[in-house]
Amino acid sequence: MIQEIQEYNKKFVENREYERFATSKYPDKKIAIVTCMDTRLIELLPAALGFRNGDVKIIKNAGGTIVHPFDSTMRSLLVAVYELGVNEIMVIGHTGCGVQGMDANEMLHLMKERGVSEEHITLMEHCGINLREWLHGFEDTDSAIHETVELIAHHPLMPPEDVNVQGFVMDSYTGALRPLNPKPQQN
Secondary structure (H helix, E strand, C coil): CHHHHHHHHHHHHHCCHHHHHCCCCCCCCCEEEEEECCCCHHHHHHHHHCCCCCCEEEEEECCCCCCCCCCHHHHHHHHHHHHHCCCEEEEEEECCCCCECCCHHHHHHHHHHCCCCHHHHHHHHHCCCCHHHHCCCECCHHHHHHHHHHHHHCCCCCCCCCCEEEEEEECCCCCCEEECCCCCCCC
16 A cells, blocks of 8 residues: 555656645644544545645644643644744544543553563553553543643643633534533632
8 A cells, every 4th residue: 555655646746736735834824723633534624624735733643632741742732832823722522533432451452462562561561651541542522622622721831821722522424513612610
């Protein structure tokens, strides 16, 4: 398959098909989106929201959530804000996400079936990595998106006043976007 992709790419470049995608590295709409890597969203999400090449920064990962305040997704958002002029962040989960209900023990079992040794798993755990916590999915999409929005909005390196952060859930079939209401503040 990789060979086929390379052959397609060669023709794409030879035919100068890239010209219609020319833009700068700065997002025209000054928005960054954190979303899931789900294949259903590759074309659906930009089409459903009216985005074209160059409009937004899209950061994708499994589940469209941030699991650690200093992971690569948070780093990418900070780069988007400070280096690329982003002033709004949308966190977009989706219906039927594969990370919802993902079982860390099952993932570890699959790793072992594919040749990852118990020794390597034990080594990771001795290095302070809780694999069961790291590989665990979430139980509820709305709650997972709320947690990510809160983490971004209250991150110590995120400017507190001038970046608008909001959460949404997209229907994986229709592209309908449902905003999540902010959770009430606890006193």
